[in-house]
Amino acid sequence: MATFVQAVRMALHYGEEHLGVTDVFGEDVGPPLGGVFTATQGLKTAWNSPLDERGIVGTAMGIAYAGGKPVCEIQFCDYGFNTIDLLKVAGNQYWSGRGAFPMSMVVMTPSGSGIRGSLYHSHSFESWASRLAGWKIVMPSNALDAYGLMLSAIKDPNPVLYLMPKALLRVRGDQPLPGEPADEQQLKDMIDAPVGDRSRWKPRWPELQPHFIKIGEASLARAGDAATVVSYGRLLPICVQAADAIREETGRACDVIDLRSIFPYDWKMIRASIEKTGRVLFVNEDTEVTNFAEHLLRRTIDDLFYDLTVRPRLLQAKHVPGIGLNHVYEQNTVPQLREVLIALRELVDEPA
Amino acid sequence: MPESSTETTLLPSLETGDESLPGELCQHIHRVMVRSRRMEERMIKMAKSGEGYFWIGGPGEEAFNTCLGLQIKKGRGPNFDFLHLHYRNEATLVAMGMPVLDGIRQMAMRATDPHSMGRNFPGHFSVADWNIVPVSSVIENQFAIAPGTAMVQKRVSSDAITIVVGGDAGSAEGDFASCLVWSSRPANPLPVLIIVMNNGWGISTCSAGQHGERHVSDRAGPFGIPAEVVDGNDPVASWHAIRRGMHHCRTKRTPYFVEAGVSRLNGHSSSSGAARVTNEPDCIELLERRLRRAGIMDAEEIERVHEEARAEADAALEQSLLEPLPVVADIERYTYHPSPVDAVYPGDYTGLPR
Numbered sequence: 001m002a003t004f005v006q007a008v009r010m011a012l013h014y015g016e017e018h019l020g021v022t023d024v025f026g027e028d029v030g031p032p033l034g035g036v037f038t039a040t041q042g043l044k045t046a047w048n049s050p051l052d053e054r055g056i057v058g059t060a061m062g063i064a065y066a067g068g069k070p071v072c073e074i075q076f077c078d079y080g081f082n083t084i085d086l087l088k089v090a091g092n093q094y095w096s097g098r099g100a101f102p103m104s105m106v107v108m109t110p111s112g113s114g115i116r117g118s119l120y121h122s123h124s125f126e127s128w129a130s131r132l133a134g135w136k137i138v139m140p141s142n143a144l145d146a147y148g149l150m151l152s153a154i155k156d157p158n159p160v161l162y163l164m165p166k167a168l169l170r171v172r173g174d175q176p177l178p179g180e181p182a183d184e185q186q187l188k189d190m191i192d193a194p195v196g197d198r199s200r201w202k203p204r205w206p207e208l209q210p211h212f213i214k215i216g217e218a219s220l221a222r223a224g225d226a227a228t229v230v231s232y233g234r235l236l237p238i239c240v241q242a243a244d245a246i247r248e249e250t251g252r253a254c255d256v257i258d259l260r261s262i263f264p265y266d267w268k269m270i271r272a273s274i275e276k277t278g279r280v281l282f283v284n285e286d287t288e289v290t291n292f293a294e295h296l297l298r299r300t301i302d303d304l305f306y307d308l309t310v311r312p313r314l315l316q317a318k319h320v321p322g323i324g325l326n327h328v329y330e331q332n333t334v335p336q337l338r339e340v341l342i343a344l345r346e347l348v349d350e351p352a
Numbered sequence: 353m354p355e356s357s358t359e360t361t362l363l364p365s366l367e368t369g370d371e372s373l374p375g376e377l378c379q380h381i382h383r384v385m386v387r388s389r390r391m392e393e394r395m396i397k398m399a400k401s402g403e404g405y406f407w408i409g410g411p412g413e414e415a416f417n418t419c420l421g422l423q424i425k426k427g428r429g430p431n432f433d434f435l436h437l438h439y440r441n442e443a444t445l446v447a448m449g450m451p452v453l454d455g456i457r458q459m460a461m462r463a464t465d466p467h468s469m470g471r472n473f474p475g476h477f478s479v480a481d482w483n484i485v486p487v488s489s490v491i492e493n494q495f496a497i498a499p500g501t502a503m504v505q506k507r508v509s510s511d512a513i514t515i516v517v518g519g520d521a522g523s524a525e526g527d528f529a530s531c532l533v534w535s536s537r538p539a540n541p542l543p544v545l546i547i548v549m550n551n552g553w554g555i556s557t558c559s560a561g562q563h564g565e566r567h568v569s570d571r572a573g574p575f576g577i578p579a580e581v582v583d584g585n586d587p588v589a590s591w592h593a594i595r596r597g598m599h600h601c602r603t604k605r606t607p608y609f610v611e612a613g614v615s616r617l618n619g620h621s622s623s624s625g626a627a628r629v630t631n632e633p634d635c636i637e638l639l640e641r642r643l644r645r646a647g648i649m650d651a652e653e654i655e656r657v658h659e660e661a662r663a664e665a666d667a668a669l670e671q672s673l674l675e676p677l678p679v680v681a682d683i684e685r686y687t688y689h690p691s692p693v694d695a696v697y698p699g700d701y702t703g704l705p706r
Contacts, residue, residue, distance in 0.1 A: 050530075050537065055499070058500065059497070061500055062498060062500015062514075063501070063503060066429070068500075086493055089488050095685075096472050096486050097485075098465075098467070100478060101485060104689075134688070157691055158688050158691060212693050214694060215691070215694045216694055264694070264697055266696070267704070
């Protein structure tokens with residue numbers, strides 16, 4: 001099976017061939033590196049930009065104005081904070097120009113912790129991004145979704161922020177991409193650039209097929225009626241692990257919702273699940289003041305208060321200036337499996 | 353009209369040094385400048401009378417901005433010029449053919465405002481059919497965006513260029529440096545005409561205390577971008593500086609830099625009172641003196657232009673006040689373009705997901 005990052009790369013290739021992608025660019029995105037996480041190796045429209053995040057986002061906007069289809073990369077979302085007002089402008093062009101200026105562009109960026117990235121390679125960005133009206137924000141948690149959401153991000157005529165949980169980029173999916181060769185080594189030989197001299201290397205792309213995952217459509221990773229867990233990105237597989245453990249321990253199964261889209265989010269699925277279980281835990285790795293899930297919690301209170309049998313929960317990262325390098329910092333700042341298990345057990349066990 | 357700069361005319365020409373403009377073109381430039389000025393004076397009155405809220409604009413920049421507007425290759429898409437303007441480019445729009453009524457509609461915040469449906473400040477134009485992308489109040493971010501349109505233009509077989517305009521104060525922003533870097537990358541230099549309108553002010557702060565460089569355009573040199581400084585109050589000099597810049601970008605497909613010294617005749621905006629200053633030269637008065645002296649227009653003809661422009665602005669106000677205001681249902685309109693791959697908003701935004 002393809003890894004998450006191979007899936008992104010193949011989606012971009014599909015986008016170049018079938019969806020009109022004209023430019024894939026950013027710092028170290030073009031040859032020889034093809035992205036610090038290899039997401040853009042071998043792509044025919046990939047090129048290297050100056051080390052200038054505002055220039056990257058601005059140029060993508062300009063390309064979109066002129067009818068191109070750009071996918072730009074901010075190397076780590078931590079470097080994207082100085083682009084906030086340009087992101088705001090990109091999100092309001094269609095609105096402020098009374099519908100005359102759609103802004104069809106994708107900004108992709110690795111987000112979150114899990115690679116011992118210290119202060120500036122561990123930030124989460126989704127809570128900041130969720131305030132950018134006019135944007136759509138997606139964050140897949142597995143290779144197949146990474147492929148399908150990238151195709152939709154490219155096809156959507158609005159600006160889409162594509163957040164990649166960097167700790168999952170090397171993780172293999174458990175479902176094949178349509179058109180992906182069955183043999184992992186064969187795929188690697190076809191599309192991974194060799195170590196060393198790459199000047200004469202060219203990828204051999206598989207015959208990929210379309211697979212669009214609609215923006216705003218969550219998926220149910222586990223089904224049950226004991227409680228609802230809502231997560232996405234890096235912590236989604238950890239939530240699945242926790243739900244599986246509790247089912248093994250107690251026989252009680254939980255709904256685990258992979259939100260996949262931060263905005264617009266799948267309120268229909270969240271609502272239906274909470275109405276069924278009466279118990280909900282939101283989990284993500286962003287920090288805890290004005291965390292995006294606080295909005296979901298507020299909607300839960302407003303819309304579903306009388307469906308709740310116990311208080312709703314939110315597990316999130318601590319409100320500290322950064323994630324320290326030593327593992328003691330990271331493991332005690334961002335929720336880990338242990339914390340998810342504790343929170344989920346408490347949620348399931350609390351008397352109604 | 354731009355082609356007429358080289359035509360033989362019955363009227364005498366205006367000359368600056370060894371450069372000249374035909375008399376007919378000067379008459380046309382004058383008329384555009386006056387129409388733009390009268391439109392803005394009407395806007396300032398609207399800000400004071402409550403018929404509008406906030407005014408910001410370009411009295412003092414009309415000479416240069418008119419010459420810019422008249423030389424644009426106007427149209428939609430990468431085969432035509434793209435404009436990334438600042439909020440003092442009214443005369444450019446009037447020169448390109450924007451009805452004064454449309455400027456007033458934006459000031460009056462009407463639903464009929466073609467630029468923003470009553471959403472944005474005056475002077476924050478957007479015209480898709482002319483590649484004028486929405487003007488932002490955040491100074492200088494247009495400089496980070498401009499290389500993108502130029503990049504696409506360079507790929508099509510056309511002489512279309514990207515024009516980006518900002519002020520001297522805004523050149524302190526990093527986006528200005530971004531534009532210099534991205535426009536002149538050896539890997540892909542771009543046809544960007546970079547224009548800085550130097551009025552010597554950033555709101556209330558004099559540039560002399562903030563900028564050590566002799567000219568803003570001196571910053572183009574290290575990037576290999578040809579640059580010139582021009583008297584932006586002089587339409588003859590401005591016309592030819594713009595022409596040179598455009599010709600360079602259209603033919604060499606690389607960037608060019610023009611810094612225009614201009615006046616700021618009504619302060620920064622209505623927030624500083626928009627009162628007329630008297631210690632800076634007025635490009636319209638300067639031009640009229642030259643037109644009279646050259647025998648291109650007499651005082652009566654000039655006054656007639658002013659009268660017509662005043663009447664046009666007054667009529668535009670009357671008309672705009674009869675037109676509808678935005679309604680509550682408009683608030684969410686145009687948040688999202690319809691999308692076939694969005695499960696929640698296949699059409700426009702409809703409030704929070706339900």
